[in-house]
Amino acid sequence: MSDHSGSPTTRCGYVAIVGRPNVGKSTLLNHILGQKISITSRKPQTTRNNVVGIKTEGDIQIMFVDTPGMHLGQQKAINRYMNRAANTAMKDVDVVVFVVDRFIWTEEDEAVAEKLQYASCPIILAVNKVDQVEDKESLLPHLEVLSKKLNVAEIIPLSALRNVNLDRLEQLIIDRMPEGMHMYPEDQITDRSSRFMAAEIVREKITRQLGDELPYEMAVEIEEFKQEGNLLNIGALILVEREGQKRILIGDKGERIKLIGIDARKDMEKLFDMKIMLKLWVKVKSGWSDDERALRSLGYNDL
Structure with missing residues (x-):
C-alpha cells in the first residue's frame, strides 16, 4: 500500500481482547506476540492490569490491550478496579476481539456482550479451545446463535494454545487497522516497565x-x-x-x-x-x- 509519493503507508491501531475470566485471553495475546507478556494460569482473575503487547511487522503496528476479565457481583475494591479497567479499554480501540470458550455461555459472557453493545468499532468473536470439540459439525449452529446475539463483524473458531487459526485472526485485525504513524520503536513489545x-x-x-x-x-x-x-x-x-x-x-x-x-x-x-x-x-x-x-x-x- 502506498501514498502518491510511492512510500508505503504505515498503519497503527489498538485492539482490545475482552471476555470473562479464564477463557484464554492472555494465552491468545502471548501466542500472537510470540512472547510471554501476559501472565497465564489455570486460575481465573490472573490478569489485573491492561497490559499492552506491541506487535510491529513491516508497515503495521498493533497494540494489544489485554483487559482483566469482567466480574459480576464482587464488590471488593480490586474487583471494581478490574471492571473499570476492562470498560476503559473498550472505549478507545479500533477492534475488539471477544473471546469465548467453545459452547460455554455464562452470565459473565452475557455481561461482556451487553457492554459490547456500546462499542463503536468492529467486533471479532473468537471461539477459543475448538481443539477440544469432538464434533466439529456441532459448532456451526452454536456460532449462528452467537452471531444473532451479538453484532459482530466476523466469527472465527480457534485454539490459542494449539496455534490454530491465529494467522487468520491476525489478518482480520490487520485489515481493520487505520492508517497512522507507529507509536513505538519496532523492537518494543510492551509499554510496561x-x-x-x-x-x-x-x-x-x-x-x-x-x-x-x-x-x-x-x-x-x-x-x-x-x-x-x-x-x-x-x-x-x-x-x-x-x-x-x-x-x-x-x-x-x-x-x-x-x-x-x-x-x-x-x-x-x-x-x-x-x-x-x-x-x-x-x-x-x-x-x-x-x-x-x-x-x-x-x-x-x-x-
Missing part, C-alpha cells in the same frame, strides 16, 4: 505453585531493581492478608518460596537476557485488597 514485568512473573509463579490454596489477596511489589554489569538484582516483596497465607506461601522449611524463586528467575533471565539475582520475602498487610489507597500504592492506579 521492566519492574512491572518482574512483579507479574513472580505473581504468575505463585498462582501456579499454589493453585487453589492461595486466595487472590496477594500482591507483589518490586523493592529493588538494580543492574550491576551483566547482573540484575531484583528484590520482590509479596504481600498477603493473613499470617496463615504467609505460612502456606513460604512452605515447609522455605521449600515452596524457593521453588517460586527458581521458576521466576528462569523466566526473568529469558525476558531481560541477563543473569538475575532474585530475592523474595513475604509480609502480612491485612486489608490491602479492599483499600483503594493501598491499591494505588501497589500501582493499580493507571486509569
Whole structure:
C-alpha cells in the first residue's frame, strides 16, 4: 500500500481482547506476540492490569490491550478496579476481539456482550479451545446463535494454545487497522516497565505453585531493581492478608518460596537476557485488597 509519493503507508491501531475470566485471553495475546507478556494460569482473575503487547511487522503496528476479565457481583475494591479497567479499554480501540470458550455461555459472557453493545468499532468473536470439540459439525449452529446475539463483524473458531487459526485472526485485525504513524520503536513489545514485568512473573509463579490454596489477596511489589554489569538484582516483596497465607506461601522449611524463586528467575533471565539475582520475602498487610489507597500504592492506579 502506498501514498502518491510511492512510500508505503504505515498503519497503527489498538485492539482490545475482552471476555470473562479464564477463557484464554492472555494465552491468545502471548501466542500472537510470540512472547510471554501476559501472565497465564489455570486460575481465573490472573490478569489485573491492561497490559499492552506491541506487535510491529513491516508497515503495521498493533497494540494489544489485554483487559482483566469482567466480574459480576464482587464488590471488593480490586474487583471494581478490574471492571473499570476492562470498560476503559473498550472505549478507545479500533477492534475488539471477544473471546469465548467453545459452547460455554455464562452470565459473565452475557455481561461482556451487553457492554459490547456500546462499542463503536468492529467486533471479532473468537471461539477459543475448538481443539477440544469432538464434533466439529456441532459448532456451526452454536456460532449462528452467537452471531444473532451479538453484532459482530466476523466469527472465527480457534485454539490459542494449539496455534490454530491465529494467522487468520491476525489478518482480520490487520485489515481493520487505520492508517497512522507507529507509536513505538519496532523492537518494543510492551509499554510496561521492566519492574512491572518482574512483579507479574513472580505473581504468575505463585498462582501456579499454589493453585487453589492461595486466595487472590496477594500482591507483589518490586523493592529493588538494580543492574550491576551483566547482573540484575531484583528484590520482590509479596504481600498477603493473613499470617496463615504467609505460612502456606513460604512452605515447609522455605521449600515452596524457593521453588517460586527458581521458576521466576528462569523466566526473568529469558525476558531481560541477563543473569538475575532474585530475592523474595513475604509480609502480612491485612486489608490491602479492599483499600483503594493501598491499591494505588501497589500501582493499580493507571486509569
